[in-house]
Amino acid sequence: MSDATSRKVKRFSESDRNSEFDAATQKALEEIDVCQNEIDSINEKSSEEILKIEQKYNRLRKPFYEKRNNLISNIPNFWITAIMNHPDLSALLDETEEDCLHHLTKLEVEEFDDIKSGYWIKFYFEENPYFENSVITKEYHLDSATPTSESTQIIWKEGCSLAQNVEANKPGKKRRHEPAKTFFSWFNDNVDPYTDDIAEIIKDDLWLNPLQYYLVPDVEGDGENGVDAEEVSSSEDDEEREGGEEESRNQRK
Known part of the structure; x- marks a missing residue:
């Protein structure tokens, strides 16, 4: 015993x-x-x-x-397309951030050797007009009573910073209950790794099978010849209704 x-x-x-x-x-x-x-x-x-x-x-x-x-790496804009097609991650990006992430060439998620103590998320960028870094990394340490995360310091080019609400997200500030609003505000947010839903989505969903999001069809796009599907349907309904009215008039005659 x-x-x-x-x-x-x-x-x-x-x-x-x-x-x-x-x-x-x-x-x-x-x-x-x-x-x-x-x-x-x-x-x-x-x-x-x-x-x-x-x-x-x-x-x-x-x-x-x-x-x-x-x-x-042989498919242009693969990662930004997968992210924009993802129902949760697409909400992170404003127009300027979307343009920035068109320069994203590779994404990697790597767990620590013992798995349970943490992981890295790495974003690789080609030369771009926004910052100097070729790789930015967010690192999670989950093996202590107080889990922590660290982010690469982004070297923004003059007048091109996309960081938002960074000061509000620094450790020691009041814990936020609302989700991060943009990609770079999430990246710089290291307040509470346990509530970082975005990291979990990237690690446990996007990274495991990005192809399913890259191939999502544009169901909201225009129909054939640039005509919206709803307009086609409405036109067909009008034709059927007019045909029915004409037949009714002929029967009365």
Whole structure:
């Protein structure tokens, strides 16, 4: 029996004198407590083995992620298209940021070796009119009681800064409950990594399968020959209605 189990059973035994339970119930509770400790021990071992399996498959996936990025590099505007087609991420970008992210050539998500302690999100840019960096990285450390995140300092070109609300997002400021409004305000926001939904979407959705978002059809676009689908439908309805009225007049004659 582990020390933790012994302490818990002892706690039950010491409280027995003033317990509201009868002897049979008290004994059953102590045995349940022992079972629960065994379950917790098995769960802990299971988590360790699952972690090892995840580490193994992360190593197996890595060369395919690299191959995928090499192929993506041959498709102009792949990442900005996938981001703009994503139902959550597209809301981050204003018009100027969208133009900036047209210079995004590669995106990478990489977990730390032990997986559970954190990960990086890296954005690679070609030379652009907005900043000097070729790579900007957001790094998450989740293995402590107080998780933290760090962002690359962006070297903006004169008069071209897209950072918004950076001062309001610095650590030590009052915690915000509203989501980040733009891509770069999110990137510079390191207040509370546990509530960073955008990072989770990039890591657990966009990065896992960006192709599904790149290939999203433009269902709101114009129809054939530049005519909107609703206009075509309305025109067809009018024709059917006029045909029905004419037939009714002929029958009355």
